[in-house]
Amino acid sequence: MRNSFNAIKIAPHPEEARSAVSKDARPFCRKWIVVTALCVAVVACDNMANQPKRLPFELPGSKIAEPHWPALPPAGTVARDGEPEPMPAPPLTLALLERGHERFEIACAPCHGRAGDGHGMIVERGFPAPPAFHIDRLRAAPVQHFYDVITHGYGAMFAYADRVVPRDRWAIAAYIRALQASGNAKLADVPAAKRQQFQ
Numbered sequence: 153m154r155n156s157f158n159a160i161k162i163a164p165h166p167e168e169a170r171s172a173v174s175k176d177a178r179p180f181c182r183k184w185i186v187v188t189a190l191c192v193a194v195v196a197c198d199n200m201a202n203q204p205k206r207l208p209f210e211l212p213g214s215k216i217a218e219p220h221w222p223a224l225p226p227a228g229t230v231a232r233d234g235e236p237e238p239m240p241a242p243p244l245t246l247a248l249l250e251r252g253h254e255r256f257e258i259a260c261a262p263c264h265g266r267a268g269d270g271h272g273m274i275v276e277r278g279f280p281a282p283p284a285f286h287i288d289r290l291r292a293a294p295v296q297h298f299y300d301v302i303t304h305g306y307g308a309m310f311a312y313a314d315r316v317v318p319r320d321r322w323a324i325a326a327y328i329r330a331l332q333a334s335g336n337a338k339l340a341d342v343p344a345a346k347r348q349q350f351q
């Protein structure tokens with residue numbers, strides 16, 4: 153009895169049978185869809201690369217007339233890979249000093265310390281210690297020296313030319329001069345009205 157019951161084969165429901173067939177066919181179809189898409193993409197990319205178009209900063213005279221396209225870099229553009237134009241020192245003003253103060257605290261104080269004593273936070277954590285700006289040799293150095301050190305780096309110090317624009321280099325150099333003056337100042341140098349604050 154049991155044997156004959158097992159022998160009965162139950163035919164799959166027509167719905168199931170259909171989905172079983174389409175499942176087998178799916179990987180095949182998917183493969184061809186991917187291959188076709190890749191071919192189309194390759195052909196399409198090739199066409200886009202070769203189509204007539206204006207390239208950035210292409211000089212005038214190209215086949216496509218497009219008057220607003222930036223054919224030349226805007227005035228004052230500085231090449232990142234070239235030596236920037238040497239800039240003469242701008243006149244010393246309070247605004248320049250304040251700008252130098254702000255930039256110094258961002259770009260230099262992490263190593264040189266806010267007072268320029270060479271004990272910035274990065275040095276406290278192990279970076280080679282720079283000399284204090286208050287030593288005689290740096291007090292006697294021309295202001296151009298500070299501009300040049302920022303531009304080219306010095307010994308263990310990296311160049312800051314790509315982070316500090318020429319005008320800001322002068323501003324920082326001026327502020328370093330102010331730090332040097334304050335680091336070696338006597339009470340008599342302070343205006344009489346403000347001396348009380350330091351006594």
Ligand code: HEC
Pocket residue numbers: 256259260261262263264274279280281282283297298301302306307308309310312316324
């Ligand atoms: C990452 C740390 C670091 C930063 C940031 C840094 N410096 Fe320095 N600086 C040094 C070190 C270290 C030295 C000493 C290099 C040596 O003698 O090998 C140094 C040396 C100097 C000197 C002395 C050069 C001499 O003649 O002895 C000057 C001036 C100077 N830095 C200016 C600046 C200015 C201005 C900035 C900000 C724009 C700045 N540094 C940012 C680490 C730094």
